[in-house]
Amino acid sequence: MRAVAVLLVLVYHLNPALLPGGYVGVDVFFVISGFLITSLLYREAGEHGRVSISGFYVRRVRRLLPAATTVLLTTGVVAFFVLPVTRLADTAWQLVASAAYVENLYLARQAVDYLASDTPPGPVQHFWSLSVEEQFYLVWPLLFVAWSLARRRWRAETRTLVVILGSVLVLSLACSVLLTQREPASAYFLPLTRAWELAVGGLLAVGLAHGSLPERWRPLLGWSGLAAVAVSALAYDDGTPFPGWAAALPVLGSAAVIAAEQSDGRLAASRLLGTAPARWIGDLSYSLYLWHWPLIVFALVLTGRDRLGLLEAVAVAALSVLLAWGTRVWVEDPVRDRNLVRGGRSALTVATAGVVTVAAVGGAVYLQVDREGSVSFDPAVHTGPAALGQAPDTELIYPSPVNAEDDVPTLYDDDCQASRTETDPGDPCVYGPEGADTDVAVVGDSHSAQWVPALEKMAAERGWRIFVYTKSSCAFTDTVVKGPEGGPYTACGEWNHAVVDELDELRPELVFTSSSTASGPVEESSPEQERAEMAEGMSRLWEDVAQVSGEIVALRDTPRARKDVVECVATHIDDPSRCERPVEDAFDDADPQEDAARSLDERVHWIDLSDRFCVDGGCPAVIGNVMVYRDAGHITSTYAELLADDLSARIDRSVRL
Incomplete structure (x- = not known):
């Protein structure tokens, strides 16, 4: 035996x-x-x-x-x-x-x-x-x-x-x-x-x-x-x-x-x-x-x-x-x-x-790991999207590949990202000055949470307060989505409706959301039908939010990198271009948020920053000496913060606060 x-x-x-x-x-x-x-x-x-x-x-x-x-x-x-x-x-x-x-x-x-x-x-x-x-x-x-x-x-x-x-x-x-x-x-x-x-x-x-x-x-x-x-x-x-x-x-x-x-x-x-x-x-x-x-x-x-x-x-x-x-x-x-x-x-x-x-x-x-991760951030060197299209200095990549997966928003250390089992938003984490004139709520999954460093920088410059209502693997939609284990993610639906109730109390001037395109309905069908079902659920939920808030901004999901993107850069540190992913592969899943935003006309503002990730038909893993990704689906906190000016400019074009 x-x-x-x-x-x-x-x-x-x-x-x-x-x-x-x-x-x-x-x-x-x-x-x-x-x-x-x-x-x-x-x-x-x-x-x-x-x-x-x-x-x-x-x-x-x-x-x-x-x-x-x-x-x-x-x-x-x-x-x-x-x-x-x-x-x-x-x-x-x-x-x-x-x-x-x-x-x-x-x-x-x-x-x-x-x-x-x-x-x-x-x-x-x-x-x-x-x-x-x-x-x-x-x-x-x-x-x-x-x-x-x-x-x-x-x-x-x-x-x-x-x-x-x-x-x-x-x-x-x-x-x-x-x-x-x-x-x-x-x-x-x-x-x-x-x-x-x-x-x-x-x-x-x-x-x-x-x-x-x-x-x-x-x-x-x-x-x-x-x-x-x-x-x-x-x-x-x-x-x-x-x-x-x-x-x-x-x-x-x-x-x-x-x-x-x-x-x-x-x-x-x-x-x-x-x-x-x-x-x-x-x-x-x-x-x-x-x-x-x-x-x-x-x-x-x-x-x-x-x-x-x-x-x-x-x-x-x-x-x-x-x-x-x-x-x-x-x-x-x-x-x-x-x-x-x-x-x-x-x-x-x-x-x-x-x-x-x-x-x-x-x-x-x-x-050996400690020696490899000794690079410090230098704003004059680590320019990120400002140097899009230029070859990086491979000896100065920040965060180093060995530290990239730990380059996450502070909200994780602050225990602000709800786990998959939580259903009650409770008291959200708040960033920014108490006397702020503008309240901003961040809702969605980890692909929304990854933008909090950029929003924090904007909050510091504009006097905003950021309220975080994000939950792991939980797209902000009324659709019953598939959970990590394959069954219906009921805790996600309960969470999202509870968040809407919280927003009814908060009445924020701006609601910011983004979601992973990997999220899908629990009932599988064709990609087109799944996208339509997700978009319809988003429209229903966002319409409820529009009744209790000011402006709503929906941000297109970030391009997906190779599954082994961080490991790839570490292996090919002298030529990280080998870890670049073609645009058509990086955006192989259409974003239902776009359909939902267009269905709600002026009530939701659609923002697309994909041009700050991809150039000449490819989406690099390192841009401006900065690691773009911490894993296949999330960007590093450093790169997100360096996109604050771009995000700010795009919001200003659409939203009046």
Whole structure:
């Protein structure tokens, strides 16, 4: 079953199209781990009347840390030379998080961080599953310690242990189902949503310790379990809400295979799983899991592709197996066979040394990032749109590619951008003097929020007050839009109508809005129909706003850059023109805001600044020594502020305040 688990994950990572649900291999691992560890703990408690916590962790250190530390150190060194500098800071943090077995918590935080949601995969992010296991095993052995104590003092029976372990399973499953519905991005990585999978294996271990199933049922049970795992690997994909209820199929399937045990029947699944190749892959499964992912990430970077070709995939798979075998022979086996980690003190020393060494490598990687990001802003040099069409000085680009993704409006630090779940605008963030004569409201999604630096500059010059009502991924429309997870984004509609109510109280002289053209209605249709539906929803909402405000300004969405625009500039720092995107690609989505503005005649003023981004048929990534983009869809705060004069002039042509 270890071989099944690791091959599912390996194939999925090499080519998701072959096994779109191959990620369930991790869940198979969880069940196996829960079964094996619980078997050891239950046997120890039964034979000795107690459980040695120190002995448990000594075994964990001896089994896991040598190979894990080897892979982390090697990956950190290779990353320094292979990865673009823009990815080194995140890699450095992930190295440390993985060494400390908190990588899952790091990724869970990153998953719900809107600004980090497009971060490219790191070479050690697969350590999240190992982190889940180790966090689980901070608690699980203590339950056996408590049961052993109760057994000695009050003669507690096995059923007491089953109730305790079963309670963990039920509570964790409930958390898994609820969080997968409410916070699916972070639920995937949290120990609370995964503990029940290990607990299933644990309860199975306790049950089988008291007897096996009848022989006649084992072949059918084994093949049914394998079929359940196979179906989930083939039928699930990245859009399947997971873990939640969906995880029950591979988890129960894995438990069924284990419960079938070794069978004498000629047609038993155990015959297939017990073959020499399956046992050999199973023995290498831990090291193979550790090595395969960093090799895939490095191969993608070196080839410059989003997906590996057949030859590259075969080469990565072969090298993964070779490194796994070498790690097993020269690292894992010597540590185990020579008993190099004997007691608690030596285990603590090995664990501490591993974390410190990996942290040192991570620190060295991070220092490289710090050196690359040392350029300071100079208004005489960093002129932005004023130098559109001129070749930049590549040694003076600001913000540097390594810092571009952090060049965001201050409203994010001020916690002014509403999250995807919020529906009540509450008290908005306000920028500008309190005694201002003109109130300006900013509404829309992050593509509206990105213009706040320019509006802040205008506010300082004109004495405006800026009220911010922006929400992540929420276009300012009455149309039911598709949410980040694919379903209806109901929180967006509630938010937008609540914003209109707030504007009724505020009565601003100017309402400013812009939205991403990537937003679309929840009901998919043709591009023309979707655009018309979005425009109609905008018209309805904007008309409501026009009743309670002065002027409305709608700004055309900014051109979309390459998906890897920041990484591209870092890679081609001597010639950032290679990262330029053709105009027809940058504006491949028509903007429904234009249709909505024209339908409302004089009540909405349509402003188009695309000529300050694109020239001669292309949209550069660097203009006037300034990074234009911080990711594929958002401009840097610096470039937005440098567009303040252009925006001011365009507003003055249309609006009288």
